[in-house]
Structure formats: structure tokens, C-alpha cells
Amino acid sequence: MSPVPILIGSFLICLIVGVPVFIALGVASAIAFAMTSVPLAIIPTTMYQGMDQFPLLAIPMFILAGTIMERTGLTEDIVAVFLRVFGRMRGSLGVATIISCMFFSALNGSGPGTTAAVGAVMIPAMIRRGYGADYAGAVASSGGTLGILIPPSNPMIIFGVLANVSIAKLFVAGFIPGLIIGSAHAFVAYYVARRANYGGTGEPFDWREILRTIWKSKFALAAPFVILGGIYGGICTPVEASVVAVVYAGLAGWLVYRRLTWRVLYDSFKRTLVVFGPLSMLIGTSLVFGKLLVLYHAPDEIARFLGSISKDGFVVLLVIIGFLLVIGMFMETLSTIMILTPILVPVLTKLGVNLIQFGIVFVVCNEVAFLVPPLGVNLFVAVSIAKVPLERIALHALPHVIAIISCLIFLAYYPDISTWLPHVLGTP
Numbered sequence: 001m002s003p004v005p006i007l008i009g010s011f012l013i014c015l016i017v018g019v020p021v022f023i024a025l026g027v028a029s030a031i032a033f034a035m036t037s038v039p040l041a042i043i044p045t046t047m048y049q050g051m052d053q054f055p056l057l058a059i060p061m062f063i064l065a066g067t068i069m070e071r072t073g074l075t076e077d078i079v080a081v082f083l084r085v086f087g088r089m090r091g092s093l094g095v096a097t098i099i100s101c102m103f104f105s106a107l108n109g110s111g112p113g114t115t116a117a118v119g120a121v122m123i124p125a126m127i128r129r130g131y132g133a134d135y136a137g138a139v140a141s142s143g144g145t146l147g148i149l150i151p152p153s154n155p156m157i158i159f160g161v162l163a164n165v166s167i168a169k170l171f172v173a174g175f176i177p178g179l180i181i182g183s184a185h186a187f188v189a190y191y192v193a194r195r196a197n198y199g200g201t202g203e204p205f206d207w208r209e210i211l212r213t214i215w216k217s218k219f220a221l222a223a224p225f226v227i228l229g230g231i232y233g234g235i236c237t238p239v240e241a242s243v244v245a246v247v248y249a250g251l252a253g254w255l256v257y258r259r260l261t262w263r264v265l266y267d268s269f270k271r272t273l274v275v276f277g278p279l280s281m282l283i284g285t286s287l288v289f290g291k292l293l294v295l296y297h298a299p300d301e302i303a304r305f306l307g308s309i310s311k312d313g314f315v316v317l318l319v320i321i322g323f324l325l326v327i328g329m330f331m332e333t334l335s336t337i338m339i340l341t342p343i344l345v346p347v348l349t350k351l352g353v354n355l356i357q358f359g360i361v362f363v364v365c366n367e368v369a370f371l372v373p374p375l376g377v378n379l380f381v382a383v384s385i386a387k388v389p390l391e392r393i394a395l396h397a398l399p400h401v402i403a404i405i406s407c408l409i410f411l412a413y414y415p416d417i418s419t420w421l422p423h424v425l426g427t428p
Contacts, residue, residue, distance in 0.1 A: 022282040
């Protein structure tokens with residue numbers, strides 16, 4: 001008898017009773033492996049091999065860099081620039097929030113982190129100027145989804161490791177989709193604000209003031225170019241770039257902004273450990289879970305099932321997207337990627353789907369999950385800042401969800417949108 005049904009059943013039971021995902025994966029895997037002739041020593045061995053991956057070092061470094069930048073004031077300077085540029089427009093604060101999220105995404109790598117950093121500045125600012133708190137929360141949480149698409153992206157690093165795909169190529173591939181989806185968010189924010197008659201900042205468009213604000217914020221604005229320029233220029237790997245990010249954030253916070261104290265540094269390290277500690281355990285137990293599925297040919301069975309639906313890679317990709325959108329409502333982003341990547345990658349490889357394209361599509365599916373209850377992590381972050389009920393923000397985020405799904409179908413149908421830039425740049 002195959003242990004796969006026991007594996008899946010045990011995992012679902014653990015989730016239903018409220019067991020943390022990484023423990024649920026470990027318990028389910030241990031129960032299922034105990035039913036086989038495979039030595040149980042494979043469990044700690046696989047966990048160690050899963051966590052002993054050099055590219056994973058980039059994740060805690062990018063988390064640390066983003067936290068230091070947030071705590072030392074770089075976020076405020078970024079927001080100030082885009083407020084100055086778009087301030088005269090009707091609904092300018094919503095548009096400025098989206099653009100600020102796009103820019104801060106190049107420093108953070110996290111959806112909730114981007115929502116928290118930009119939302120903490122922009123949500124109160126919008127409320128003070130008469131914008132609805134539900135609108136403000138929806139815009140900040142929607143813009144925050146770009147944190148996992150515009151590089152550096154923690155989910156892309158995980159996907160690259162598990163799918164054996166170049167992380168640098170995934171980073172480059174995320175730019176054009178990020179600009180497309182970010183533009184869609186900005187259009188939705190502008191359209192809704194215009195219908196609600198939300199005004200601008202009241203400040204006239206003045207090139208001298210814009211240039212003065214840009215010069216004042218030059219160290220914050222330069223950060224993405226310093227960090228990502230090394231990757232795209234072939235100077236450093238993503239891991240080395242993450243260390244550069246920490247050094248840059250530390251020097252800017254200490255020498256320029258003069259807000260980097262020992263307390264801030266301690267809190268930044270503490271937050272990094274709190275985020276990455278459980279994540280490292282999740283990586284290990286998810287690989288054990290996936291190894292058992294592979295041992296008993298679950299990907300082959302899934303491939304046969306999907307092949308019976310259609311031989312067209314696009315149709316199969318749409319079916320998988322529908323599945324991912326449903327799963328994302330109940331399972332955290334990194335858990336989804338770590339559990340499903342080892343299963344889906346062999347299936348899509350057989351069907352000829354480009355894995356760079358699938359990596360981007362997978363990440364965008366998780367962007368939708370950030371905005372859809374009951375999980376909807378970005379919504380909860382926005383609720384804590386805007387102080388309005390979850391359902392109100394979720395309702396106002398619905399147009400943004402529709403915009404992401406529309407872009408998602410577009411990305412699935414045209415793989416060149418994701419693969420063209422890495423090919424042109426010759427990214428290794």
C-alpha cells in the first residue's frame with residue numbers, strides 16, 4: 001500500500017487542529033515513512049541537506065537589510081520623493097503608495113514587510129487627507145504584494161533552490177511582470193480615488209522641489225541600484241548582493257541618517273531570526289515531505305492526470321493556477337512553494353513549460369493569496385495600521401485582485417514576458 005494517502009491525510013489533520021505547518025509536515029512525513037521499508041535516518045539527513053543550501057543565506061540577509069532600512073528612515077525618504085512627483089494628481093496618495101511599494105520591493109523581498117513599511121507612512125497620511133481608511137488599507141496591502149515579485153524576492157530564492165533554476169534569472173524575470181502588475185495597481189488606485197473624489201496633496205508640481213527632494217533622498221533611492229546592480233552586472237551573486245545590502249543599509253543608517261543605534265541593530269537581528277528561524281525548519285521538513293511523494297511517483301500520477309485534461313501547456317498551466325489560487329487562501333506563501341514545487345516542476349517540465357515562466361506565475365499566484373481571506377496576510381497588516389474591519393479592506397482590495405488575476409493570465413499565455421529580459425541580458 002502506498003503511504004501517500006496517509007501522508008496527505010496526516011498533514012491535513014495536523015493543519016485542521018492548528019499545528020504549525022513545519023511541524024505538520026514533519027509529523028506527517030514521519031508517520032508515512034514509518035509505514036515503509038525506508039530507513040528513518042533519511043528524515044534528519046534530508047532536513048540537513050535541505051537547510052544546507054548556500055543560496056538560502058540570501059534570505060536572512062535581505063530580511064536584515066530591509067529591516068534596518070525601515071528602522072533608519074530610508075522608507076520615509078522614498079515615499080517623500082513619490083509624493084512630491086505625483087502630489088498634484090487626483091488620488092495622488094494612492095498612486096504614490098503603489099509606486100513607493102514598487103520601489104521598496106527592491107529592498108525588501110517580502111510582501112507583508114513591504115505593506116508594513118510603506119503602509120506605516122502612507123495609510124495615516126491618506127486618512128489625514130480625507131481618504132477612506134478602507135481605501136488606504138487596500139492600496140497599501142495591494143502594493144505590498146509586489147514585495148515578492150520585484151527582486152529581491154524571498155519566494156523566488158526558495159523556488160530557485162527547489163526547482164534548480166538560476167535565482168539571478170528569476171530576479172531579472174520579475175522586473176517586467178512587476179512593472180506590469182504595479183502599473184495595474186496604480187491605475188486601479190487612481191480610478192477608484194477619482195470616483196471617490198479623493199484629492200491630491202495640494203502642492204504644485206515644481207521641478208526644483210522635486211530635484212531638491214530627490215537629492216535629499218539620494219542614499220535611499222540609490223539603494224536598489226547598488227544592491228541589484230551587482231547581480232545584473234555579473235559582479236556578485238544574489239548571496240553576495242544580500243551582504244552588500246546589509247552593509248549599505250548599516251552605513252546609510254549610521255553615517256547618513258544617524259538613526260542606527262545598538263538598540264535598532266539588536267531589534268533588526270531579532271526580527272530577522274524570528275522570521276528566518278521557523279522558515280529554515282519549514283524548508284527542511286517540506287523537503288522530507290516532497291521526497292516521499294517523489295519516491296512513490298506522485299508527480300508522475302499528477303502528470304498523467306493533467307495530461308488527460310490537455311496536452312496544451314497553457315491549458316494545464318491555467319488548471320494549476322486555479323489550484324494555486326485556492327490553496328493560497330489557506331496556506332502561507334513559502335509553505336505553498338516548498339510543498340508544491342517538487343511536485344509540480346517535474347510535471348511542467350514534461351509538458352514543456354519554461355520553469356522561469358512558471359516561477360514568476362507561481363509567485364504572482366501568491367500575490368493574490370496576500371489579498372484574499374481567510375489567510376490574506378497583507379490585509380491583516382493593513383488592518384493593524386488602518387484600524388478598520390478586515391472585510392472592509394478586503395472588499396476594497398477586490399479590484400486589485402481582479403487586476404492581478406488578469407495580469408496573471410496574460411503572463412501565463414505569453415511566456416516571453418518573463419523569459420525575454422533574462423535572455424537578452426544573458427543572465428547566468
